Amino acid sequence: RIHLRRGQTVLIHAATGGAGQICIQYCQWIGARVLATAGTEEKRRFLREHCGVEYVFNSRDTSFVNGVRSILPHGVDVVINSLSGILLQESIKLLADHGHFVEWGKRDVFDKTQLSMFDFRSDCSFHVIDLVSLSQGHPDICSAMLQEMIDLLIQGKLKAIEPTVVYEPSQVIDAFMRSNSGQVMGKAVVRLTNSNESLCLNSVHHNNLPEGNNIMFPSTVCRQGTI
Template identity: 30%
Template sequence: MKAIRYHEVGGPEVLRLDEVPEPTPGPGEVRIRVEAAGVNFADTERRRGLYDATSPLPRILGSEAAGIVDGVGPGVDAKWVGRRVVALAPRSYAEFATTTEEELLELPEHVSFEEAAGLLVQGLTAWHLIHTSAQLQQGQRVLIHAAAGGVGLLAIQLAKQAGATVLGTVSSEEKAKLARESGADEVFVYGGTASVAEWVRTVTQGAGVEVVLDSVGASTWASSLESLAAFGHLVAYGSASGPPAAVEVETLYAKSLKVSAYWLRTPHPAALQRRAREALGSALAGGQLRVKLGLVVGLEEAAQAHQRLESRATVGKVVLRVP
């Protein structure tokens, strides 16, 4: 089969389209004929050797796949064969990928494989940020950095459905438009004279926000803490601009602030993960949740997808269409 691998860490140019053996599903696993694979910022960090750096090379990238089940391993009901699915699946930048039966989410015909490939990694992250980590409540205010990114646009929609007021930060007017279309109540565009924290104080009439979701890290950390209301909660889930400064507990006392982190790869209770997956699938199928496809290119153009993602030239979800 064809697959995208890297044989050494480096820039997007290290990604190669290789011929490799097709995988075989093991006990409790299925094999998916991949139609679309999601691209995530973590993939670029793996390629650069900043994340999962001990994994042996060459390595096939990818962590989510949408397609059709074409085989099952021992212990899996053959009813899955031929069904349209999306799943968290390692090594999904390929024509075939394997994953466990528990990861499968069946897709209705009207949901495209490209949309579905944008649902799980970023959707589960957004869902758990809103419901598991922040436990956002109706009437609260949340500040979402990188609001026009894949997680950001989904988090806006989920936060609005939870009854929150949503503030977002973006880097351009085009991205601001997308954030507003997804439901953001107020959007800050970098480039003006005001700081994020000053803007938050203005739009909240001095109150601040109860929750901040921060995937940017170093460049936003201070403003995130400053934007919080008393008893507010900052949830970190990435560091696109670099690791943030160490938290000094003494600085948290004045407003009794809470700082935490979220990582999708942390082992989740099975029932909680199933509830999140089913909630996302149902919302996507019913039209209550929309996946914004910012860039869809062929498998062989994975290097271009990485370059565009790293340069912040994309919005929403980046997807590889697999021939």
């Protein structure tokens, strides 16, 4: 949809997760200039030292707006967003003329958040990404994208997500809680093959579950271990 080109600028929010890391690698392979945000100093250091991102800002408040503007006064060509509320709205204002805003979060979509059309006045576009819908309606497109990623991994142009934490089926609730904490990096993977353990679903979990706007899944999802 975007046709990213060498030399363009991309702001990737909350970039230490699996999707964010692959997005960074892909943009760097294209030759785009990457800026990123993350929620803790540990995560920001990881992006600078491990992922080679020069400019990294805080994703938990709007301080990234002035940070990006100080480097790119005219804004960025692409924003890859998973933030919500005022952070999403301020990110839209960072778009350069003819820019693209890619929304892969779901909170504002399902909250029916209203956006100002004025912020898109300079020939900007807004893309809501839903891979489930895309795979159902256009499986050929999804297959082509997946094959491209596999080819790039085989060629060594992309590398595996770090860290990748593997859970057994009986630990699926722990996997959800890890993802829900807002403090982790990388990817949580539940091993559904080559395991002697049964998949633990709909069991009661007695630990305290995180609450607030920084969590990925509702508490009921963590308690039941289901999507």
